[in-house]
Amino acid sequence: MLRVLVLGGTTEASRLAQALAQAGVDGIFSYAGRTSVPIAQPLPTRVGGFGGVAGLQAYLQTERITHVVDATHPFAAQMSSHAVQACAAVGIPLLALERPAWQAHSGDVWQHVPDIAAAVQALPATPARVFLAIGRQHLAPFLACAQHWYLLRLVDPVLDLPTERGHVVLDRGPFTLEGDRALLHAHGISHVVSKNSGGAGAQAKLTAARERGLPVILIDRPPVPARQTVGTINDVCLWLGCAGS
Ligand code: 3Y8
Numbered sequence: 001m002l003r004v005l006v007l008g009g010t011t012e013a014s015r016l017a018q019a020l021a022q023a024g025v026d027g028i029f030s031y032a033g034r035t036s037v038p039i040a041q042p043l044p045t046r047v048g049g050f051g052g053v054a055g056l057q058a059y060l061q062t063e064r065i066t067h068v069v070d071a072t073h074p075f076a077a078q079m080s081s082h083a084v085q086a087c088a089a090v091g092i093p094l095l096a097l098e099r100p101a102w103q104a105h106s107g108d109v110w111q112h113v114p115d116i117a118a119a120v121q122a123l124p125a126t127p128a129r130v131f132l133a134i135g136r137q138h139l140a141p142f143l144a145c146a147q148h149w150y151l152l153r154l155v156d157p158v159l160d161l162p163t164e165r166g167h168v169v170l171d172r173g174p175f176t177l178e179g180d181r182a183l184l185h186a187h188g189i190s191h192v193v194s195k196n197s198g199g200a201g202a203q204a205k206l207t208a209a210r211e212r213g214l215p216v217i218l219i220d221r222p223p224v225p226a227r228q229t230v231g232t233i234n235d236v237c238l239w240l241g242c243a244g245s
Pocket residue numbers: 008009010011012014030031032033034035036037038039073133134135136137138153154155156172173174175194195197199201202205
């Protein structure tokens with residue numbers, strides 16, 4: 001009897017939850033609890049960490065989970081690693097739903113960097129006006145570079161900046177091209193820093209940057225352990241045996 005745990009927190013995870021609910025699949029949707037009011041899902045939802053690999057293992061057994069779909073964000077590397085370890089330990093099949101990394105188009109002025117520290121180093125020595133669209137978990141090393149003015153986009157109002165240091169915009173996304181064009185223009189942005197998240201939800205800022213010829217510092221995805229991976233919701237449903245139902 002199918003009982004699916006969806007590790008969520010992305011646009012694709014939300015779309016998968018819709019498909020599973022419509023197919024009448026017995027599923028549980030899981031959020032880390034990073035935001036104060038996450039989007040409601042059409043599946044029973046749990047919020048919060050599992051308590052490491054052991055906690056996830058115990059959850060899988062207690063909840064009699066038969067399949068796990070890791071539909072987390074490409075930068076949620078620890079969750080993905082825990083899923084690989086816990087599913088292997090208890091012998092439960094795991095599938096990752098992952099979107100491809102963004103590829104440069106002609107006109108893009110991208111500099112690829114391996115991690116957050118390298119992204120900080122890639123900013124110019126001279127003062128810049130930087131759209132720091134990486135959320136709130138890795139802001140400190142950037143803010144330590146006091147010569148720059150930062151535009152931050154956060155989901156929750158957890159941080160404020162003095163006007164001379166920058167400006168905080170609260171928005172959850174998915175984001176629009178019109179909105180991101182306006183943002184870059186209104187704040188006179190000279191540089192964009194972004195994770196190479198892929199997907200449509202956060203791509204608008206890259207298109208708006210290309211149109212203005214702005215340099216983008218693009219942070220590579222962290223490594224995750226090998227696991228079976230698909231790119232579409234239909235492939236997940238085929239894997240679960242509920243396609244077309
Ligand atoms: C809690 C669930 C949906 C999902 C929407 C996608 C699109 C909008 C783009 C920018 C980039 C960023 C950030 C971002 C995007 C989608 C998707 C995506 C980037 C929510 C959500 C949760 C989170 C967690 C949050 C992180 C933060 C990252 C903001 C919900 C809205 C920057 C990643 O305040 C915090 O601590 C936020 C933390 C992890 C990265 C960071 O390090 O700060 N996402 N984002 C999930 C959970 O609790 O399990 O609140 O409803 C989901 C979405 N965020 O169904 O429409 O699919 O990628 N999320 C990045 O990509 O760079 C914003 O501003 O341009």
